Amino acid sequence: MFRRMRWWMMVCLLGMGPGCRPDPANENLATTGEGISVLVTTGMIADIAQAVVGDAGQVTVLMGPGVDPHLYQPTTRDQRRLRQADVVLYNGLHLEGKLVDVFEALSREKTVVAVSAGIPADRLLGGAESGGQPDPHVWFDVGLWKLATEVVINTLAAEVPGEAKGFRSRGDRYLEELEILDQYCRTRVAEVPAERRVLVTSHDAFQYFGRAYGFEVFGIQGISTESEAGLRRLAECVDLIRERKVPAIFPESSVSPAAVQRVGQDSGVRLGPELYSDALGAADGPAGTYRGMIRHNVDLIVEALREPRL
Ligand SMILES: [Zn+2]
Incomplete structure (x- = not known):
């Protein structure tokens, strides 16, 4: 060809x-x-x-x-x-x-x-x-x-x-x-105090983000969405959110929100806005390009975690 x-x-x-x-x-x-x-x-x-x-x-x-x-x-x-x-x-x-x-x-x-x-x-x-x-x-x-x-x-x-x-x-x-x-x-994440740099998301897609930009990261599901989170994992996440007073946790655009909603309900934490993890957003939206997706996620994470949990 x-x-x-x-x-x-x-x-x-x-x-x-x-x-x-x-x-x-x-x-x-x-x-x-x-x-x-x-x-x-x-x-x-x-x-x-x-x-x-x-x-x-x-x-x-x-x-x-x-x-x-x-x-x-x-x-x-x-x-x-x-x-x-x-x-x-x-x-x-x-x-x-x-x-x-x-x-x-x-x-x-x-x-x-x-x-x-x-x-x-x-x-x-x-x-x-x-x-x-x-x-x-x-x-x-x-x-x-x-x-x-x-x-x-x-x-x-x-x-x-x-x-x-x-x-x-x-x-x-x-x-x-x-x-x-x-x-x-790097400039934006510096706005989040070290003790609130805890990122809890639907599945474990943000470990590289965490290593590069200084966040502890917890995915409710594993690194693939093929297996669902077990009850023990859900309970661990609830404990972590309470202990660390995490202000918000995040659903993802390409993953079912069921597990993150359950953890949100059980821990009483606010569900943050949807992050784009394994797919871009609509072409005419803010996450329609790779750079747009990364900026959009960082902005949402910083806005949601910058202030302490009420
Ligand atoms: Zn993934």
Whole structure:
């Protein structure tokens, strides 16, 4: 497919091709000569890929707002999109638990890369304390997401060497924006006194956030939403909230609120606003981009935890 794209680009460059205009209705841009076709799993990865690809191709995302990647099953349409793409980028570390076999099979015929592959093992969390599974929620440490950005830049540059310079310069601009975002997070969290830096959320997605920005983090469910929280875990969370006088706990946009509501009722704590954890928000909302999502979460967390529990 990619060879076919290059042929078509050549025809366009020579001015010989009929209708060398892009066709926005056609998802499979690899065959329309519009550039590299990149398929990504989550909105967070799409944000990097769109910034790096720019006008050199098209990025398609499998999982939209509110979709839980831990439970996501590919549809027939997704299978077609996966077959048509030149490059597939996914998070890895078992985030897309139901897609592991699909990626394995696809990697025999095209470039399929986990963006988390650029993160050194000693910077990953999880492991023994989570049943041997590394924690996949690496995007909540903006510093680690910069390493994922490098993976995207390098993967695309190797795939289309002729566009490498553009990928690199757009990628560098994106990395600068991530640096600003990282600084924003550090500045804002400094408003929360140390004793109230306790973050209780629906599932255990915020450990990297906690390590990077100085919060103790407690997920009511584990690092995957596949298993529900047991009664003992619910009771532990209630005790913790009372002992530490936690001012608010947080539901998440891509996770059922049942467990967090139960803990809220049993502990008498206020439910804070919904955080965006494993999926971006609506494209036209405040969490429609990766940077928007991180800023939105940090702002909500700071506002809810800054003042003591009444
Ligand atoms: Zn998760």
